Amino acid sequence: GNVEAGKAKAAMCVACHGADGKAMIPTYPNLAGQNAPYLEAALRAYKNGERKGGQAAIMAGMAAALSDDDIANLAAYYASLK
């Protein structure tokens, strides 16, 4: 994925996951430094309704708007953060 494109796309994630990928509230996961393939699989599972539990309802809405490229770019961006 493309980190720059992911950073631009991440504007809609900042409210919960923080500008630096450290979640705003501790019941949400930090994304900074997470494995890109895991992040991609998680976003796809939210998008296709496979993933349940936690904030799956919110995340399904977020992921619905994402293309495969968006997903790859977001995953690359958050994996690139320390």
Added chain:
Amino acid sequence: GNVEAGKAKAAMCVACHGADGKAMIPTYPNLAGQNAPYLEAALRAYKNGERKGGQAAIMAGMAAALSDDDIANLAAYYASLK
């Protein structure tokens, strides 16, 4: 949670999540430095069958063996790793 007790309990997690909380394969999440409340919520959601998607089936089996204290200790342990 108690970090030392969590570390002892984490023996069963190492195979997939790594001895240092960095996942052995990139489609599994890193746990090092993750938020303890998120980890606790995730383990409880696996334990009660609420969380689906990804490796939920494997994780449900792992979590079934965990008490509330185990869950709190594991979460504290992984959150304490850098």
